[in-house]
Amino acid sequence: MELLIDGIKKAFDMILSGDREVFAITWLTLKVCLISILISTLIGLPLGILLGLTRFKGRRILLLFINIGMGLPPVVAGLWITMLLWRSGPLGDLTLLYSPTAIVMAQILVSLPIVTSLTCTAFQQISEKMLLQIKALGATRMQTLIILIKQLKIAILAAIMAGFGRVIAEVGAAMMVGGNILGDTRILTTTIVMEVSKGNFDIALALSFILLSVALLITAALTFLQQRKRIS
Amino acid sequence: MLRKRYFAVLFALMLLVLSACGNTDTKDTAAAKEKKTAPKPAPTEMILATTTSTQDSGLLDVLVPMFEKENNVKVKTIAVGTGQALEMGTKGEADVLLVHAPAAEKEVVDAGNAINYKRVMYNDFILVGPKENPAGVSGDDIKAAFKKLADSKATFVSRGDDSGTHKKELGIWTAENIKPTGDWYVSTGQGMGQTLQVAAEKKGYVLTDRATWLAQEKNLDTLQIVVEGGKDLMNIYHVMQVNPEKHDKVNSKDAEKFVNFMIDSKTQDVIEEFGKKEYGQSLFFKYTE
Amino acid sequence: MNPLVELNNITYKAQNKTILDIPEFQICAGEFLGIMGPNGAGKSTLLKVLAFLENQSSGAILYRGEVIPKGNVPLELRRKFSIALQQSLLLDGTVFHNIAIGLTLRKMPKTVIKEKVAHWLELFGISHLAKKNALYLSGGEAQRVNLARAMIIEPEILFLDEPFSALDFPTKIKLMEDFKGIIETARTTAVFVSHDLMEINYLTNRLAIIVNGEVKQSGPTPRVLEHPNSSTASFLNEWKKFYPLAR
Ligand SMILES: Nc1ncnc2c1ncn2[C@@H]1O[C@H](COP(=O)(O)OP(=O)(O)OP(=O)(O)O)[C@@H](O)[C@H]1O
Ligand SMILES: [Mg+2]
Numbered sequence: 001m002e003l004l005i006d007g008i009k010k011a012f013d014m015i016l017s018g019d020r021e022v023f024a025i026t027w028l029t030l031k032v033c034l035i036s037i038l039i040s041t042l043i044g045l046p047l048g049i050l051l052g053l054t055r056f057k058g059r060r061i062l063l064l065f066i067n068i069g070m071g072l073p074p075v076v077a078g079l080w081i082t083m084l085l086w087r088s089g090p091l092g093d094l095t096l097l098y099s100p101t102a103i104v105m106a107q108i109l110v111s112l113p114i115v116t117s118l119t120c121t122a123f124q125q126i127s128e129k130m131l132l133q134i135k136a137l138g139a140t141r142m143q144t145l146i147i148l149i150k151q152l153k154i155a156i157l158a159a160i161m162a163g164f165g166r167v168i169a170e171v172g173a174a175m176m177v178g179g180n181i182l183g184d185t186r187i188l189t190t191t192i193v194m195e196v197s198k199g200n201f202d203i204a205l206a207l208s209f210i211l212l213s214v215a216l217l218i219t220a221a222l223t224f225l226q227q228r229k230r231i232s
Numbered sequence: 233m234l235r236k237r238y239f240a241v242l243f244a245l246m247l248l249v250l251s252a253c254g255n256t257d258t259k260d261t262a263a264a265k266e267k268k269t270a271p272k273p274a275p276t277e278m279i280l281a282t283t284t285s286t287q288d289s290g291l292l293d294v295l296v297p298m299f300e301k302e303n304n305v306k307v308k309t310i311a312v313g314t315g316q317a318l319e320m321g322t323k324g325e326a327d328v329l330l331v332h333a334p335a336a337e338k339e340v341v342d343a344g345n346a347i348n349y350k351r352v353m354y355n356d357f358i359l360v361g362p363k364e365n366p367a368g369v370s371g372d373d374i375k376a377a378f379k380k381l382a383d384s385k386a387t388f389v390s391r392g393d394d395s396g397t398h399k400k401e402l403g404i405w406t407a408e409n410i411k412p413t414g415d416w417y418v419s420t421g422q423g424m425g426q427t428l429q430v431a432a433e434k435k436g437y438v439l440t441d442r443a444t445w446l447a448q449e450k451n452l453d454t455l456q457i458v459v460e461g462g463k464d465l466m467n468i469y470h471v472m473q474v475n476p477e478k479h480d481k482v483n484s485k486d487a488e489k490f491v492n493f494m495i496d497s498k499t500q501d502v503i504e505e506f507g508k509k510e511y512g513q514s515l516f517f518k519y520t521e
Numbered sequence: 522m523n524p525l526v527e528l529n530n531i532t533y534k535a536q537n538k539t540i541l542d543i544p545e546f547q548i549c550a551g552e553f554l555g556i557m558g559p560n561g562a563g564k565s566t567l568l569k570v571l572a573f574l575e576n577q578s579s580g581a582i583l584y585r586g587e588v589i590p591k592g593n594v595p596l597e598l599r600r601k602f603s604i605a606l607q608q609s610l611l612l613d614g615t616v617f618h619n620i621a622i623g624l625t626l627r628k629m630p631k632t633v634i635k636e637k638v639a640h641w642l643e644l645f646g647i648s649h650l651a652k653k654n655a656l657y658l659s660g661g662e663a664q665r666v667n668l669a670r671a672m673i674i675e676p677e678i679l680f681l682d683e684p685f686s687a688l689d690f691p692t693k694i695k696l697m698e699d700f701k702g703i704i705e706t707a708r709t710t711a712v713f714v715s716h717d718l719m720e721i722n723y724l725t726n727r728l729a730i731i732v733n734g735e736v737k738q739s740g741p742t743p744r745v746l747e748h749p750n751s752s753t754a755s756f757l758n759e760w761k762k763f764y765p766l767a768r
Contacts, residue, residue: 086325087481095481097325098279098308132574133610137623138600138674147622151613179310182293197425198288199448 007205014206021182026210029168029187032100034218036107037164040115043108044163045156048119049145053126063120069113077109078173085177098179103187106173111163118159122152157226161219168215188214275306278486281326283396285424286469287311289443289515291506292330298502299493305486314396321346321472324479328487330494332469333396335403346472348487352494353503354468354519357400358445359459360428360452361386361437369437372462378404385416387436391427392419396467401439404464428452441467443515446507468519471495495520523585525550525678525710526571531580533566533734540566541577541734548678548712553704555725555742556714559756563734564714565607568680571712572604600627603676605684607714609667611655616647619655619666623674641669644699646692660687665696672703678710685720697723718760722746732756 014022051063083089085097085105096102126148134144149156171189178185180194188211195204286292287309296307310317310326314333320326322345329346331337341349359377361369367386369377381388390412391398405412418436420427424444431438432452445457459465471494476484493499500518507515524547533541541563548554548571556564569575570582573594581588584598603623611619617638624634642648645665650658655666664687671679685693701724704711715721721728721742728746729739730753737752738745749757 086323087479088323088325092481095277098310129606129608130610132569133606136572136574136604136606137626137670138596138603139626140596143626147612179308181308181310184306184308194288197284197423199425199428199444199451201451 003201003205006202008209010202011206011209015210022207022210024183025186025188025191025207026214028100028185029189029211030214030218032103032107032174032187033164033167036104036167037111037115037160039104040108040111040163040167041160044112044115044159045119048116048159049123049148051116052120052123053148063117066113066117066120069109070117072110072113073172074106074110074170074174075172075176077106078176081106081109081173081177097177098181098185100178100185102177103174103185106177107167107170110170110173111167114166115159115163118162119156122155122159123148126152154226157222161222161226164218164222165215168211168218273304275300275304276483276486277306277308278328278483278490279308279310279320279326280328280330280490281310281312281317281320282330283314283317283332284311285395285397285441285444286330286332288423288425288447289507290447291443291503291516294502294506295494295499298499299490302493303486303489305489307490313393314399315394321474324474324482326474327483328471328473328490330469330471331396332467333399334468334470336396336399337470337472341472345475345478347475348473348491350471350491350495351519351521352469352471353500353516354466355442355516356460357397357439357465357467358442358457359437359439360431360445360455361458362435362454363456364435365456365458367437369458371459372465374404374439374459374462374464375408377459378410379408381437382408382410382412385414387416387418387434388412389418389420389427389431389434389436389438391424392421393423395424397424397439397441400467404439428455431455443507446511446513446515469516523550524548524583525585527583527586528571529581529583531570531577531582533563533570533575534578539734541570543567543580543734543736546729546736546739548710550710551708552710552727553725554710554712555721555728556712556731557716557718557721557728557756558731562731564731565682566734567731568604568682568712568714571678572602572680573599574604600674601677602680603671603674603678604680605667605671605682607682609660609663611658611663611666613654613656615652616655616658616666617642617651620670620673623670627674637673641673644703645669645696661689661692664688668696668700675707676709678712679704680712682714683716684713685715685717693720700724718746730756 051059051066081102082097084091085094085102086092087095087097096105131144134147139147169189171193174185174187175190175193178187178190180186180190188207192204192207192211195201195207280296282292288311292309296309299305300307310320312320314331314336317326317329317331318333318336318340321329321340322343330352337346337349340346359369359374361367367381367384369380371377390401418430418434420430422430424440425448427438428440428444428448429451430436432454435454437458471491473484473487473491474482476482500520503516504514504518507513526548528543528546531541531543531546532539556567558564566575570577573589576592583589589598612622620641621634621638624637639648642651645668647662647665647669650662655663658666664684668681668684671681685696688696697720703709713721713725725742727740728742730737730745732752738750745753746757
């Protein structure tokens with residue numbers, strides 16, 4: 001109990017005193033997570049729509065892999081990315097290991113299946129009749145897609161939120177491919193792990209509150225967008 | 233048309249969040265930019281592989297910035313287990329290593345995977361145990377103490393993670409010809425900090441480095457130091473360069489500079505000074521050859 | 522009269538079952554064609570094929586004498602036709618938005634859309650519902666929105682699949698009268714599926730009876746009703762018990 005109060009106090013201290021290191025870490029966390037989820041959305045949304053609305057050969061197998069990917073442990077994603085980016089690995093020449101880009105790559109790997117699969121599920125529930133109805137109104141394929149996206153806004157944003165939740169909570173991959181380097185790849189979750197291992201529970205707790213606030217802020221923004229203007 | 237509006241709002245929100253956080257950051261980067269405006273070439277990058285306990289001690293937070301400033305190098309410190317650190321060296325995924333498991337290091341050096349192998353410093357291991365000290369161990373003879381622990385089957389908590397500390401512990405058991413197995417021997421597979429936490433909960437004995445103990449003592453009020461000071465308890469750190477002849481992407485220029493930096497007398501003074509303010513005692517001691 | 526749309530040897534199969542088999546069928550410009558038949562006869566399917574929403578399994582559809590490539594109907598042609606489907610599937614949005622959608626998709630200027638929607642809302646007596654979410658409408662209200670959004674397009678041919686089935690009687694009468702007026706002034710060609718002999722009798726000038734996916738009889742409405750042939754008599758005579766024709 002004492003620790004909890006200490007943690008909250010410390011979190012306020014850190015924020016109010018404008019602790020540069022904490023701000024830098026928080027800022028990096030936000031940047032990395034938002035970029036990851038943005039890219040995951042840009043890829044996962046069209047892919048999910050394609051999988052949900054069309055039928056083609058190999059679709060089920062692809063869907064199976066994506067669904068398995070939803071449960072991909074971040075450390076496994078981290079391991080794969082690490083091996084890919086090793087100096088001796090296939091992408092070694094890019095020297096991306098231990099950079100924020102590497103974290104973004106790992107986070108895309110863990111969030112893309114979630115965004116894709118949940119989007120696909122939503123679009124799969126569109127009935128044949130609804131598609132017919134939209135076509136009947138004189139919509140082109142593109143216009144049909146736009147109408148559907150608008151109709152499924154809630155489900156799509158839920159998919160994005162789920163992906164974001166995965167990304168911001170993830171630590172194993174970020175630790176492995178980022179290396180938790182101060183001022184470079186140290187993000188909130190990896191810092192928390194480090195502070196815990198140092199025995200600085202109060203700092204870890206304070207950081208956890210900051211992490212939760214960040215997550216809350218973003219999720220609240222998305223929720224607001226999702227629940228906006230629902231006419232009765 | 234309408235969709236554009238939705239996504240515009242989504243993007244705007246994201247940007248808003250980004251820029252809102254960016255604002256607090258601009259001061260930092262502005263200050264940083266001022267420094268950077270001096271015509272200085274972009275810093276080269278060097279990967280330093282070291283152990284978690286070394287990083288957790290905080291010593292590198294002092295040394296690395298010093299080195300970076302002097303040499304215009306960006307050091308990427310990767311804190312991992314001893315085994316992984318040495319493997320990174322062997323594979324050429326790091327440029328320089330700072331570790332403390334002499335026996336394992338020797339293999340890497342002998343295989344020609346590391347060169348320029350230099351002793352840097354030491355700190356010491358200590359045996360901590362429950363305040364009640366049920367096995368009644370004390371003094372500075374760690375081997376005798378381990379034997380007593382095994383005989384009395386007092387709870388012993390091992391890291392079991394192949395770290396330098398774990399290897400040290402196993403070495404002592406082997407020297408005494410004891411195979412630690414049974415209910416009393418708990419293996420956590422975790423870092424030093426967590427292992428100490430487990431020991432505190434289980435009221436067990438545990439071999440730890442002094443730096444971690446000092447940093448965590450405040451959270452561990454059921455434990456105390458029981459054995460310390462013996463020669464067998466020295467924890468010796470070496471620095472070494474990854475052999476550039478084996479891997480063409482290794483940054484040997486900066487790695488060599490780092491090795492020299494670590495054994496430089498000025499750096500050595502900083503090492504010995506470290507920790508005095510906070511704990512009233514040094515955490516590491518000069519120990520060059 | 523030149524046929525506007527012609528069907529040539531059309532069949533429609535689903536799951537190996539022939540649902541439609543129509544050797545010959547025509548819709549002429551300006552006519553108001555009624556379609557009747559038992560449940561599951563294939564009326565809705567025929568309408569969807571005519572409106573280019575479903576592809577026929579075999580046979581050709583001609584528009585003004587030209588064969589329209591199957592599965593590759595030009596957008597402009599598709600947009601000349603409008604259909605109010607049997608189920609009023611409305612979108613999650615306001616009633617206004619639902620009625621406006623056909624015009625929005627055709628990229629009409631906003632001011633024009635506003636004006637037109639207001640006009641049609643008024644016509645169907647649902648102005649007060651404009652800002653309500655279409656998903657929360659009653660069955661009759663939803664049907665009016667469904668009808669309005671099909672008619673607002675002012676199509677060359679209007680297809681209607683039981684559009685008045687869920688309306689209360691006075692509304693039905695009023696709407697039918699208004700509807701007839703609108704169609705006649707606009708000279709819209711209309712195809713109208715219904716089970717209600719009163720609606721058919723009042724609105725249509727030609728009637729086709731479909732049973733088991735085949736057009737069993739077609740001709741001027743009064744004549745078909747008065748002289749059913751051997752395959753339509755059983756279906757039509759049931760009706761006549763309740764609606765002794767007064768024409
Ligand atoms: N996609 C499909 N797959 C299988 N069967 C279908 C399909 N579409 C229609 N049918 C069948 O074709 C037959 C005709 O259907 P349709 O909807 O055209 O009937 P209808 O004449 O409109 O009937 P109702 O008066 O009940 O509206 C029905 O037996 C229906 O089950
Ligand atoms: Mg029908």
